[in-house]
Amino acid sequence: MELNRLNIQEARAKLDSGEISARELTEACLEQIAATSERLNAVLTLCTETARQEADEADKRLKNGERQPLLGIPYLCKDNIMTKGIRTTAASKILENYIAPYDATVIRKLKAAGAILLGKTNLDEFAHGASTENSAYGPTKNPWDLSRVPGGSSGGSAAGVAADLCIFAIGSDTGGSIRYPAAFCGVVGYKSAYGAVSRSGLLSMTSSTDVIGPITKTVADAALVYNEISGLDELDATTYPGPRLVEFKSEIKGLKIGLPKEYFVDGLDPEIKASIERVKDELTAAGATFGEVSLPYTEYGIPVYYIITPSEVSSNLARFDGVAWGFKAEEAGGLQEFYKKSRGQGFGPEAKRRIMLGTFALSAGYFEAYYKKAQAVRTLICQDFSKAFSEFDLLLTPTSPHPAFKIGEISNDPLAMYLEDIYVTGASLAGLPAISIPSGLVNRDGKSLPIAGQLIAPRGFENKLFSAASVWENKIKIDKNNFI
Amino acid sequence: MLSKEQIKHIATLARLELSEAEELKYSQELSNILNYIDKLSQVNTDKVLITSQIGGLVNSWREDRVKPWDKDEVALALAQGETSGGQVKVKRVL
Numbered sequence: 290m291e292l293n294r295l296n297i298q299e300a301r302a303k304l305d306s307g308e309i310s311a312r313e314l315t316e317a318c319l320e321q322i323a324a325t326s327e328r329l330n331a332v333l334t335l336c337t338e339t340a341r342q343e344a345d346e347a348d349k350r351l352k353n354g355e356r357q358p359l360l361g362i363p364y365l366c367k368d369n370i371m372t373k374g375i376r377t378t379a380a381s382k383i384l385e386n387y388i389a390p391y392d393a394t395v396i397r398k399l400k401a402a403g404a405i406l407l408g409k410t411n412l413d414e415f416a417h418g419a420s421t422e423n424s425a426y427g428p429t430k431n432p433w434d435l436s437r438v439p440g441g442s443s444g445g446s447a448a449g450v451a452a453d454l455c456i457f458a459i460g461s462d463t464g465g466s467i468r469y470p471a472a473f474c475g476v477v478g479y480k481s482a483y484g485a486v487s488r489s490g491l492l493s494m495t496s497s498t499d500v501i502g503p504i505t506k507t508v509a510d511a512a513l514v515y516n517e518i519s520g521l522d523e524l525d526a527t528t529y530p531g532p533r534l535v536e537f538k539s540e541i542k543g544l545k546i547g548l549p550k551e552y553f554v555d556g557l558d559p560e561i562k563a564s565i566e567r568v569k570d571e572l573t574a575a576g577a578t579f580g581e582v583s584l585p586y587t588e589y590g591i592p593v594y595y596i597i598t599p600s601e602v603s604s605n606l607a608r609f610d611g612v613a614w615g616f617k618a619e620e621a622g623g624l625q626e627f628y629k630k631s632r633g634q635g636f637g638p639e640a641k642r643r644i645m646l647g648t649f650a651l652s653a654g655y656f657e658a659y660y661k662k663a664q665a666v667r668t669l670i671c672q673d674f675s676k677a678f679s680e681f682d683l684l685l686t687p688t689s690p691h692p693a694f695k696i697g698e699i700s701n702d703p704l705a706m707y708l709e710d711i712y713v714t715g716a717s718l719a720g721l722p723a724i725s726i727p728s729g730l731v732n733r734d735g736k737s738l739p740i741a742g743q744l745i746a747p748r749g750f751e752n753k754l755f756s757a758a759s760v761w762e763n764k765i766k767i768d769k770n771n772f773i
Numbered sequence: 774m775l776s777k778e779q780i781k782h783i784a785t786l787a788r789l790e791l792s793e794a795e796e797l798k799y800s801q802e803l804s805n806i807l808n809y810i811d812k813l814s815q816v817n818t819d820k821v822l823i824t825s826q827i828g829g830l831v832n833s834w835r836e837d838r839v840k841p842w843d844k845d846e847v848a849l850a851l852a853q854g855e856t857s858g859g860q861v862k863v864k865r866v867l
Binding site for chain 1: 779785789795811816846855
């Protein structure tokens with residue numbers, strides 16, 4: 290048995306019974322990372338020594354009889370989350386040598402819970418992208434087919450879970466960045482409700498939609514990690530003391546699920562559409578009822594998102610001025626020139642594109658027409674969901690319009706890349722909890738690729754979301770060939 | 774279409790040095806993206822309030838009190854830029 294292939298619950302049972310140690314589990318993951326690093330490029334910074342220390346510490350706690358859900362469980366974390374004393378790059382050249390001076394709240398919580406940080410994963414620079422091709426350190430490859438992207442922006446975390454480099458991973462989702470790569474890699478990705486998990490220590494991208502969440506091998510594992518990292522935090526004033534998912538049951542009798550008709554239109558891969566039909570049939574057999582629902586403002590989701598996001602990005606990235614930390618241009622004379630050169634040389638193409646777009650949208654004369662207009666249409670999108678949830682408990686949709694695409698296939702067309710987010714921005718703009726779950730496998734060029742669907746819930750109804758996700762997972766399993 | 778002058782102006786506002794090639798590239802790409810985004814003008818929002826926050830929280834209060842800052846955090850935070858006499862040093866302004 291290769292221990293790195295275990296999920297959290299399986300590893301938990303073996304650790305608690307003393308069958309394996311946290312150190313053995315950690316070594317198995319470190320070996321898999323080393324064996325695959327050149328092919329996958331999923332991990333930017335490896336924490337071998339501290340991981341071993343944390344594993345030995347966890348073994349002591351286990352020996353002393355301590356029992357906690359994540360005690361002794363090794364994980365990987367997206368490199369846009371601060372880890373004290375460890376390089377935190379956001380996959381940007383501008384932070385190439387940056388050492389985080391403090392831990393993000395989620396990292397602090399995971400440390401206290403006894404989880405073991407193995408390393409930091411690759412992403413699109415500052416989480417700007419849907420393919421992990423925008424990393425300054427090269428793209429991550431999809432473990433199912435190394436010529437394809439893993440999705441993004443949490444591509445390193447999703448590929449890491451799929452290829453068993455870790456037992457679970459942490460990602461961030463601003464407009465689909467957990468769910469979309471989870472779909473491309475055949476794993477579970479949970480975007481928590483906005484404010485359920487503290488953003489303190491997450492490098493800010495779009496402050497009004499950023500969330501942190503788990504990428505895992507099973508639905509139950511996602512709930513376990515969410516329980517550990519969620520909750521009120523005085524370092525993030527947008528957190529709320531939301532209900533924790535203490536328990537959920539694989540029981541959905543009487544649950545009403547809506548299918549938004551605007552999500553099943555031209556452009557959706559027919560095999561993905563058929564797989565969602567199958568999910569519907571399985572959940573119906575388990576006692577749920579389905580109906581069509583309309584979210585009429587769906588088509589405006591991408592335009593709203595690509596005004597709000599670049600605007601907030603341009604403001605949030607203003608702090609990278611080269612003065613107190615980060616990349617510094619050498620040859621600059623005065624302060625203005627120093628700013629312009631440091632930022633011009635430090636940021637990659639997509640970060641610059643978003644800074645430019647956002648600066649334009651927020652500039653005098655355009656603010657009302659772009660940013661305020663987008664915020665108003667955002668209200669209409671939120672109202673669409675509220676209306677749908679007055680009739681239905683959950684919504685079922687595809688996660689992506691097609692399976693993973695080839696590296697380089699659309700990277701030269703920024704607008705085409707933005708349109709990839711079509712099914713995932715809605716829940717982000719409305720701040721809703723949403724989970725992506727594998728819905729099957731398809732064949733492309735002789736290789737199996739995973740496809741996925743998404744469940745969306747109203748805020749505060751995470752238990753129903755996880756119940757339905759759990760039934761789904763029990764009925765539809767994808768064969769994970771241990772490809773790599 | 775955004776003109777080269779507009780692109781230069783935005784780059785100055787954003788404190789970004791761009792090459793000639795980048796100016797040309799961004800003027801085309803941003804124009805394409807803005808053309809697509811302009812579909813928002815089809816939506817009537819005359820009577821719609823804006824959404825700037827989705828958490829449902831109104832005010833989030835906490836006591837305003839001073840707490841000590843960990844010494845090693847201070848040291849790590851200040852070790853990454855040029856400092857002089859405990860202050861962060863910047864380039865000359867004039």
